[in-house]
Amino acid sequence: MTDVRSALKQGLAQLREAQVPSYTLAAELLLLHVLGRDRTWIYAHPEQEISAADAARYFELIVRRASGEPTQHLTGKQEFWGLEFEVTPDVLIPRPETEHVIEVALDRLAVGELRAGRKQTLTGEGLQIADIGTGSGCIAIALAKELPHAVIFATDISCAALAVARRNATRHSVSDRVHFLECSLIDKVPTVGARYIVPLRPEGSNSGLHGSRITEYESRFFDLIASNPPYVGRREAATLMREVRDHEPEIALYGGEEGYELYAGLITQSAAHLKPGGILVLELGHNSLPAVQPLLDAINWTNVGVTNDLAGMPRVLTAERM
Numbered sequence: 001m002t003d004v005r006s007a008l009k010q011g012l013a014q015l016r017e018a019q020v021p022s023y024t025l026a027a028e029l030l031l032l033h034v035l036g037r038d039r040t041w042i043y044a045h046p047e048q049e050i051s052a053a054d055a056a057r058y059f060e061l062i063v064r065r066a067s068g069e070p071t072q073h074l075t076g077k078q079e080f081w082g083l084e085f086e087v088t089p090d091v092l093i094p095r096p097e098t099e100h101v102i103e104v105a106l107d108r109l110a111v112g113e114l115r116a117g118r119k120q121t122l123t124g125e126g127l128q129i130a131d132i133g134t135g136s137g138c139i140a141i142a143l144a145k146e147l148p149h150a151v152i153f154a155t156d157i158s159c160a161a162l163a164v165a166r167r168n169a170t171r172h173s174v175s176d177r178v179h180f181l182e183c184s185l186i187d188k189v190p191t192v193g194a195r196y197i198v199p200l201r202p203e204g205s206n207s208g209l210h211g212s213r214i215t216e217y218e219s220r221f222f223d224l225i226a227s228n229p230p231y232v233g234r235r236e237a238a239t240l241m242r243e244v245r246d247h248e249p250e251i252a253l254y255g256g257e258e259g260y261e262l263y264a265g266l267i268t269q270s271a272a273h274l275k276p277g278g279i280l281v282l283e284l285g286h287n288s289l290p291a292v293q294p295l296l297d298a299i300n301w302t303n304v305g306v307t308n309d310l311a312g313m314p315r316v317l318t319a320e321r322m
């Protein structure tokens with residue numbers, strides 16, 4: 001028999017010995033997972049005995065963590081934007097820096113509302129949003145929660161990732177508004193029924209509408225496109241932590257030999273799908289900015305902005321479609 005304090009002490013000693021980063025947190029999270037308790041409980045009950053079965057399960061997870069499996073693969077979950085997401089080895093584990101994508105997207109949408117002279121309460125009414133390379137669905141679902149009337153298309157090239165994302169959408173009760181599509185970037189996003197209708201007024205008149213016309217841009221349908229694409233260079237693979245290199249999906253990590261290869265297609269396809277004034281929000285790799293920013297040519301894009309993450313790295317690139 002062992003108790004909570006001893007199990008924790010032994011677990012973290014094993015993880016420290018194996019040079020696991022944040023070993024105390026990892027040992028705690030695994031114990032919480034096995035016991036089905038929260039953090040307050042384990043610190044309030046250090047002398048509580050643990051059953052032999054729970055202790056065996058805990059130390060089995062400690063061994064797996066010590067050998068490099070990410071904690072999130074062992075617990076099956078990760079928090080993002082205050083929401084709990086299911087994660088499996090088929091999806092990238094949502095990262096805290098990706099929350100900047102959500103912040104920037106919401107800020108830009110709010111500025112758009114302000115410019116249009118509308119109320120500052122963003123409900124997402126009438127907004128069509130795309131999340132390209134959705135993985136666990138964390139970006140699409142966080143935006144769906146923040147914008148309860150928005151309609152969201154979330155794409156991924158990985159069918160296995162989309163299965164996880166769909167379960168996460170159900171878990172967070174947004175599956176009626178988040179539509180998942182298996183495709184490369186945004187190339188299969190439907191344009192049928194997505195016509196961009198321009199209201200017509202007679203010149204000089206501010207009286208009622210006098211008909212409408214469908215523009216030639218049938219596919220320029222989205223108000224916002226967000227993406228955290230794969231952006232690690234294959235040449236950097238040896239520098240990655242073993243937890244990442246050996247356990248997260250290659251398709252989610254590598255953007256090509258250099259890392260930034262997917263951005264050109266992403267930006268071109270986004271230009272074809274965003275409405276005039278529509279917003280593009282892209283997460284960047286630690287060294288992607290010099291290669292990616294020049295792709296936002298002045299013919300198609302304006303109001304280009306860069307947001308740094310908490311470590312001071314340029315992390316999010318934003319632009320507005322002309």
Ligand SMILES: C[S@@+](CC[C@H](N)C(=O)[O-])C[C@H]1O[C@@H](n2cnc3c(N)ncnc32)[C@H](O)[C@@H]1O
Pocket residue numbers: 091092093094095098132133134135136137138139155156157158161183184185186228229230231251252253
């Ligand atoms: C860096 S992960 C991001 C996942 C999730 N959006 C997040 O922020 O945690 C990139 C995702 O893009 C997907 N992906 C890779 N190449 C793609 C492509 N050509 N078209 C669509 N999705 C792609 C991967 O399967 C993976 O789920």
